[in-house]
Amino acid sequence: MFRELIQFYSERSDFFLPLILEHLQISMIAIIIATIIGISVGIFIAENKKTSPIILGIVSFLYTIPSISMLGFLIPITGIGNKSAIIALSIYALLPIIRNTYTGIQGVDKDILEAAKGMGSTRFQILLKIKLPLAFPVILSGFKNMTVMTIALAGIASFIGAGGLGVAIYRGITTNNITMTIAGSLAVAILAFLADFLIGIFERYIQNRHHSQKQKKRVVTALLVVVIVFSASLFYVPHQGKMVHIATKPMTEEFIIGEMMKLLIEDRTDIQVEMTKGVGGGTSNIHPAMVKGDFDIYPEYTGTSWSFVLKETTISDEETLYKQLVSQYEQQYQLTWLGLYGFNNTYGIAVTKQLADRYHLKTYSDLASISSQLIFGSEYDFYERDDGYNAMANANDFHFKKTVDLDIGLKYDALKKGEVDAIIAFTTDGQLSDSQIVLLEDDHHYFENYYAGTVIRQETLEKYPELKSVLMLLNNQISEQEMAKMNYQVETEKQNETAVAKAFLVKQGLLEESK
Incomplete structure (x- = not known):
C-alpha cells in the first residue's frame, strides 16, 4: 500500500497539489475569521461576565450541530462552494478560541490587576498590557486546537462543491478507489500534524525569555502577513476570457461525462x-x-427532473415527456436541455448471487416474498424522493426488516460484505459486471426511464451560442453497455476518468488522439 500511495502521489501530483493549496487556503481563511471574532467575543464576555453563560451556551450549541447539517442550512443562504464551507468552518472554530480567551483572561492573578489599578492604569491599558499578554499562552493553546480541528474538518467541504482534499476523499469513495481515498485522508492528517508541530515551535519561541519583545513582535507580524496574503490569494481571480462552470453529481459516470464535455468544449x-x-x-x-x-452546465436524468424537480407524477410516452420537460425547464427555470446521450440509467435492485441462488430470486416479486428477512441499503436521497423508497416499497409489496443509508460509492462493498442484503443500483453501474452481483427483473415495471442528457443555463447559451453544436455532439453517442463499460474501467480497473472519457471520444471520432 505504501508503494501504491507514493506512486499515486507522483502520478497525480497535478491533481493533489492544487487541492492541498486550496485546502490550506480555505482552512486559513476560516481560522483568521474565527480568531478575530473569537478573541473579540472572548474579551467581551470576560469583561462583561454576566453575558458569558449566554454566549458560551449559544456557541456550544452551534458546535453540537453536525457538520453536514450546518452545510445544509447554509446552502439556501450562501449557496454552494468555498463561501459556505468557510462560514461553516469559522462557526465550528469559534468555541475553542472564545473559551480559551475567556479562561485565560479570567485566570490572570487578581493581585496583579489590583496593583495595576493602584498605579492608575485605565481599564483598556490593563486589558492590553496585562490581561492579554498573561492570557496569551492559554489563548495560543486554544488557537492550536482550533487550527488542527479546522484543517481536519475542512475535508467535509467537498460535499457542497468546495475545494480542498475532501475532493480526493469523496471522489475516491464514489469511484471505489481506495488508494485515492487513503491518499486524500493521509494528506489531511499530515497537514493537521504539521500545523500542530509548527504552532508548537512558535509557542516555544514566544515563551522563550532569551528573545526580546521586539524580536517576537517582528516574528508574529511576519507570520500574520504571510498567512493573510496566502489566504487572500484564494479570492484572487486572474483575468479570464470565456469561462463556463460544469458540475457533476457524485457518480462515476457523471465524472466521465463531465470530462467529455470539458474536452469537447476546450x-x-x-x-x-x-x-x-x-x-x-x-x-x-x-x-x-x-x-x-x-x-452553467451539468448532466441530468429525465426521470429525476420529471419527478424530483418538476414534481410531476403522470408518465406519458418518452417523446412527449421529453418535450414537456424541455418546455417546463425553459419556462420555469430558464434552463435548456441539449439532447440525450443515448443511455437509460434507471434504478434497479441488486443482490448477491449467493442470496439469489439460495432463495431463487429473479424478480421483484420473488424478493417481496422474503423481504421481511432482509436489510435494504441505498444512498440518502433515495429515501426522500417522491418516487423513492416508500413508493417503491408500496408498489412492490416490500417489507424490509431494516433500511440503511449508504454513500453511493460504498453500497456495493456493503452488499458484498453482507452488511446489507439488497441495494438500489443504477443499470449502468460498472460493478454490475461482477459475476457475484445479480440485478433483479423489475416485473412490475415500477421504475421509469432515466435518460441522461445535458442541462445548460439559457443565459450561458445566449452568451456562448457555439456551445450548442459542441454539446450536441454527444447526442445519442453512448449506449448502456458503453457507459457501464466506462464505469467499470474507472471503478474496477482504476483508470482515470479523464483518460477513459478521452479514449471514448477518440473512438467515436469526436476528438483527435493527439488532443
Missing part, C-alpha cells in the same frame, strides 16, 4: 472550463445552483 472552442465534481446531494443542490448561476 477542443472546439476558445472557452475554458472549470469543473466541480461530485456535488453532494446531487440534483437537490446542483439544480438550485444552476438557477442561481453558480453553475
Whole structure:
C-alpha cells in the first residue's frame, strides 16, 4: 500500500497539489475569521461576565450541530462552494478560541490587576498590557486546537462543491478507489500534524525569555502577513476570457461525462472550463445552483427532473415527456436541455448471487416474498424522493426488516460484505459486471426511464451560442453497455476518468488522439 500511495502521489501530483493549496487556503481563511471574532467575543464576555453563560451556551450549541447539517442550512443562504464551507468552518472554530480567551483572561492573578489599578492604569491599558499578554499562552493553546480541528474538518467541504482534499476523499469513495481515498485522508492528517508541530515551535519561541519583545513582535507580524496574503490569494481571480462552470453529481459516470464535455468544449472552442465534481446531494443542490448561476452546465436524468424537480407524477410516452420537460425547464427555470446521450440509467435492485441462488430470486416479486428477512441499503436521497423508497416499497409489496443509508460509492462493498442484503443500483453501474452481483427483473415495471442528457443555463447559451453544436455532439453517442463499460474501467480497473472519457471520444471520432 505504501508503494501504491507514493506512486499515486507522483502520478497525480497535478491533481493533489492544487487541492492541498486550496485546502490550506480555505482552512486559513476560516481560522483568521474565527480568531478575530473569537478573541473579540472572548474579551467581551470576560469583561462583561454576566453575558458569558449566554454566549458560551449559544456557541456550544452551534458546535453540537453536525457538520453536514450546518452545510445544509447554509446552502439556501450562501449557496454552494468555498463561501459556505468557510462560514461553516469559522462557526465550528469559534468555541475553542472564545473559551480559551475567556479562561485565560479570567485566570490572570487578581493581585496583579489590583496593583495595576493602584498605579492608575485605565481599564483598556490593563486589558492590553496585562490581561492579554498573561492570557496569551492559554489563548495560543486554544488557537492550536482550533487550527488542527479546522484543517481536519475542512475535508467535509467537498460535499457542497468546495475545494480542498475532501475532493480526493469523496471522489475516491464514489469511484471505489481506495488508494485515492487513503491518499486524500493521509494528506489531511499530515497537514493537521504539521500545523500542530509548527504552532508548537512558535509557542516555544514566544515563551522563550532569551528573545526580546521586539524580536517576537517582528516574528508574529511576519507570520500574520504571510498567512493573510496566502489566504487572500484564494479570492484572487486572474483575468479570464470565456469561462463556463460544469458540475457533476457524485457518480462515476457523471465524472466521465463531465470530462467529455470539458474536452469537447476546450477542443472546439476558445472557452475554458472549470469543473466541480461530485456535488453532494446531487440534483437537490446542483439544480438550485444552476438557477442561481453558480453553475452553467451539468448532466441530468429525465426521470429525476420529471419527478424530483418538476414534481410531476403522470408518465406519458418518452417523446412527449421529453418535450414537456424541455418546455417546463425553459419556462420555469430558464434552463435548456441539449439532447440525450443515448443511455437509460434507471434504478434497479441488486443482490448477491449467493442470496439469489439460495432463495431463487429473479424478480421483484420473488424478493417481496422474503423481504421481511432482509436489510435494504441505498444512498440518502433515495429515501426522500417522491418516487423513492416508500413508493417503491408500496408498489412492490416490500417489507424490509431494516433500511440503511449508504454513500453511493460504498453500497456495493456493503452488499458484498453482507452488511446489507439488497441495494438500489443504477443499470449502468460498472460493478454490475461482477459475476457475484445479480440485478433483479423489475416485473412490475415500477421504475421509469432515466435518460441522461445535458442541462445548460439559457443565459450561458445566449452568451456562448457555439456551445450548442459542441454539446450536441454527444447526442445519442453512448449506449448502456458503453457507459457501464466506462464505469467499470474507472471503478474496477482504476483508470482515470479523464483518460477513459478521452479514449471514448477518440473512438467515436469526436476528438483527435493527439488532443
